[in-house]
Structure formats: C-alpha cells, structure tokens
Amino acid sequence: MLKRWILDFAYYLDTSKSYQKRKRFFYNLLENDKYKYKKYVDIFMILLIFISVGVLIREVKFHVNDYLMFFSNYIISFIFFIEYILRLWVSSSISHIIVARAEHDSFLHRDVNLYKAFKEILRVKLSYMLTPKAIIDFFAILPFFHELRLLRIFILFRVFKLFRYAKSFQTLSSVLATKKFEFLTLGIFASVVIFVSSVLIYVMEGNNPNSPIDTLFEAIYWSIVTISTVGYGDITPVSHEGRFVAILVITAGIAVLAFTTSLFVSAFTEKLDEIKEAKTIEDVTKLKKFYLICGYEEVAQEVARKLHSNKNDIIVLDDDPLRFEMAKKDGYIALNYNPGKVESYEKLNIDMNKQVKAILCLREDDIENVYAALTIRSFNKDVYILSLLMSDGNRKKLDFAGINNVVYPQELVGLITKELVGKPVAFEVIHELRSESADVQIDELGITQRIVDNFATVGELDNKDFRVVLLGIYKHSRDRFFFNPLDDMLLEVGDYLLVVGYQVFIKEFEQYLHTKVRND
Numbered sequence: 001m002l003k004r005w006i007l008d009f010a011y012y013l014d015t016s017k018s019y020q021k022r023k024r025f026f027y028n029l030l031e032n033d034k035y036k037y038k039k040y041v042d043i044f045m046i047l048l049i050f051i052s053v054g055v056l057i058r059e060v061k062f063h064v065n066d067y068l069m070f071f072s073n074y075i076i077s078f079i080f081f082i083e084y085i086l087r088l089w090v091s092s093s094i095s096h097i098i099v100a101r102a103e104h105d106s107f108l109h110r111d112v113n114l115y116k117a118f119k120e121i122l123r124v125k126l127s128y129m130l131t132p133k134a135i136i137d138f139f140a141i142l143p144f145f146h147e148l149r150l151l152r153i154f155i156l157f158r159v160f161k162l163f164r165y166a167k168s169f170q171t172l173s174s175v176l177a178t179k180k181f182e183f184l185t186l187g188i189f190a191s192v193v194i195f196v197s198s199v200l201i202y203v204m205e206g207n208n209p210n211s212p213i214d215t216l217f218e219a220i221y222w223s224i225v226t227i228s229t230v231g232y233g234d235i236t237p238v239s240h241e242g243r244f245v246a247i248l249v250i251t252a253g254i255a256v257l258a259f260t261t262s263l264f265v266s267a268f269t270e271k272l273d274e275i276k277e278a279k280t281i282e283d284v285t286k287l288k289k290f291y292l293i294c295g296y297e298e299v300a301q302e303v304a305r306k307l308h309s310n311k312n313d314i315i316v317l318d319d320d321p322l323r324f325e326m327a328k329k330d331g332y333i334a335l336n337y338n339p340g341k342v343e344s345y346e347k348l349n350i351d352m353n354k355q356v357k358a359i360l361c362l363r364e365d366d367i368e369n370v371y372a373a374l375t376i377r378s379f380n381k382d383v384y385i386l387s388l389l390m391s392d393g394n395r396k397k398l399d400f401a402g403i404n405n406v407v408y409p410q411e412l413v414g415l416i417t418k419e420l421v422g423k424p425v426a427f428e429v430i431h432e433l434r435s436e437s438a439d440v441q442i443d444e445l446g447i448t449q450r451i452v453d454n455f456a457t458v459g460e461l462d463n464k465d466f467r468v469v470l471l472g473i474y475k476h477s478r479d480r481f482f483f484n485p486l487d488d489m490l491l492e493v494g495d496y497l498l499v500v501g502y503q504v505f506i507k508e509f510e511q512y513l514h515t516k517v518r519n520d
Helices: 002-015 017-030 038-059 066-090 094-107 114-129 132-144 149-160 167-177 180-205 216-227 240-286 298-309 321-329 342-348 366-379 392-400 412-420 427-434 449-454 503-515
Strands: 290-294 314-317 333-335 356-361 385-388 405-407 440-446 469-475 480-483 496-502
Touching (some): 002 094, 017 038, 017 066, 066 114, 094 114, 114 132, 167 180, 180 216, 180 240, 216 240, 240 342, 298 314, 321 333, 366 385, 392 405
Parallel strands (some): 290 314, 290 356, 314 333, 356 385, 385 405
Antiparallel strands (some): 440 496, 469 480
C-alpha cells in the first residue's frame, strides 16, 4: 500500500505542470544566470552577506544592537537555510528518479524496487551536497546555532558565497579552472620547496641559541614567508648555513612567483575572447529594440550605416572572422556566430518578439539566407524577416523559408539604385517603408493591357489625385528605369510603376487603374 502511494505521488509530481513550473521558477531564480530576475536575488544575498560579516566585526569590541544581532543570527541564517534547501531540491528530481526506476522494473516485468530508487536519490543528493559550493552553503547556515560560539566563525564562509552571486568571481574561477593541471603542478612544486626548506632551516638553526627559529612550525612559517618573497623580517636565520638555505628559498620563490604570474596571464589571454563575447551578449540583452543583420557584406554594410545614422541599434551576426572584425571596426555590436544555427540565437538570449524590430538576411548568397530564415522560423513564426535575393530562381525557396519581404537587386529597385549611385544602397529604406509599423510604403505596380487601353501616357494616370508619388517607370522593352518620367511618356504592357504613398491610397490608386474605362 505504501509503495503504491509513493509511486502514485511520484507520477503526480513528475507530470504536474504547476509543480514543474514552480520548480523551474526556483531553478531559474537560483541557478540560471540568463533569468532576468536572478540578478535581484543575487544583489539581495550579497547585501545579507555583508551585513552578517559587518555584525561579526562590530561584535569583537563593541556592543551590537539586540535587534540587529537577532536579524544576523536568526533571520539571515534562516534565509540561507531556505536557500540551501531550495538548491538541494532543484539540483535533481526525486520524482523522476522513482518514475524512471518504476518504468525500468515494469519493462523487465519485475516488482518496483524502491530501495534502489531511494539509494539512487541518496547518491545524487549527496553528490550535490559534497560539491564545494554546497559545502560553503552548509557552513554559512551553521551560525544559526549561535549558542555554540565557535560556530560563529563560520559566518566568514558567507563571504565565499559571493562566488555564487558575483559574475566577476564566477568569471575568475572559470578562467583559473582552465589551468587546473598547471596550478596543481605549481602547488606541488611550492609544497616540496616549503617542506624541504623548512626541514633544512630547522636542522641548521634549531640548536642555535641565537636563532629565532626554535620549532618546526616557526621553520615552516619562515619558509612560506620567504618563498612568497614577502620577507617580514621577524624571523631570520643567523648562521651561514641558514642564510645559504635562505638564498635557495628566495631563488625558488622568484621562480614560483614568475610561474604563477605566467599562468594567470596565459589563462586570461586564452579566455579573453570568451569574456568579451559574454560582455557583448550582456549588452545585447539590455537593448530594447534593434535590427538583427545576418551577414556583413557590401549591401549589409550600407544598410547598417543608414540605419545607424537614424539612431537605430544594430546587431551583426557573421561567422566569417574578417567580416566580423570589420563590423566591430565600424562601431557595431557584432558576434562571430553563424546565422544559420539555432545555437547562435540561444546564446544571444533575446526576446525576438519584444526586442527585434526586424531581421535582415543580407548575405550575398541565397542558400545562406535560406538557412538563416529557416533557422529563425524554427523557433519564431512572427518576427519580421527581410532577405536579399541574388538569383530570381531562388525566390520560391526564400518564400518557402518564411521570409516576409524579398529584395532583388536586378529588379526595379535595383535598377533605381544603379541609376542613381551605381550600387545598392536603398534596401534599408525599402524595409522601413514596407515594415508593418511604417505609415508609408513603396510598391511596384505592373502595367497590364487593360491599363494601357485606358491610360496611354504617364500624364493620364492621375496619381496625384490619390496622393501617390510616382518615382519612376521601368520600361521592359528597353530594360531601363526612368526616374521622374515626363507626362508624355507612353505606357506599354510589361512596364512597372514605382510608387510611394500610404498603403490605403496605393490600393485605391491600383484599383482605379484596373477599373477606369476610357471615355472616347
């Protein structure tokens, strides 16, 4: 009966959405650095740490207010105790372990062995409790038993909890962790030198009545002070032999110091790019609205420049090191990520719907743009995507990838820019005009036989009556674009009108072109 109840309760917890939601909430609050509310918890815990340590220091020679003492001994300790229990809870799932054991035994047609399940739970929880951070958390709550005055010294362990909450400490520890073997070698070398020099100086000075080194502990103390090149001068050898040992220890100390310095420098040098990347991502998460540009080639560079001149924030993703460096040199926030991989956007840790104005796929390679669009659409269906199209044969592929708008340089827009400046520079303007939030848009209207039958020349279009501006006309027969055409220019089937105006007026104008009947 008890076994059945335990299994039912484990299955309930394992499948309960409300329980799992609460557990995820506390996990994010305590462990997930990307969770936006975690930093407030970290600041609060750091404040409690400094308060408790401050009370400990004050208490040494002065009386501490009874309420403050109660707050330090009980309230803060209780908060740390709750934190410890919560961390132990979210470190692993007890219900999942029981369910996994039940399913395993059921698959083998055996009775559920809860003993093995609880044994696994104990192993998993103990493995967490024996981690350095968990041990520090445990020592930090010991001052709760303040009647045992010796345990009050464990308040100092709360200082080590800063490693949990301060990102700079976490960065430092992660950097140094890459050199664990080297630091272990350094530690062994320094320990051997200290041990040998301590024994030698004790042998040389221990029986000398004029020597301050009278015990092995004093010899060890002298060796540590000397090898660290601190040299307080409170204990010094008096015999020639002892001074010779001091020379050797000082020389070894210089070697240890040089080795230590080189390890720190090399560790930070190797991790410098990762540290900069983490800082860049942190800056990105703070932006409220920005454009995300995938690729940084000629078109993208001009688009970024135009958008930046209009006070827009820009993020550039490009996996090519040269283009990545160029984007940084131009003053934009750039990341050396592949726009076609989901991991790139997971690392960014941004809210596509709230932070991204639009994603511009501006690689001069249709396949790369398709990959980027498909990747983005795999986890977000709503964000606005504009893409550059290099080959008209790939237009359907881009449409299938879920791109909202396609810019094809060889078409009408490209011809305009070629006519004016000789290179594509207006794509950002097109995006701004075509975006859903814009009041004005640019559009292309094809000239059909019905329109030609009713409107012989440009001057007869009456576009001004609809508050629509005619930028130009692309003559298909001449394969040329005419900017600001004359009123007497003849219209032909296959031509395209490039117009600018409010969307509703363009629609009315287009409807008018297709419905008006010439009165002869």
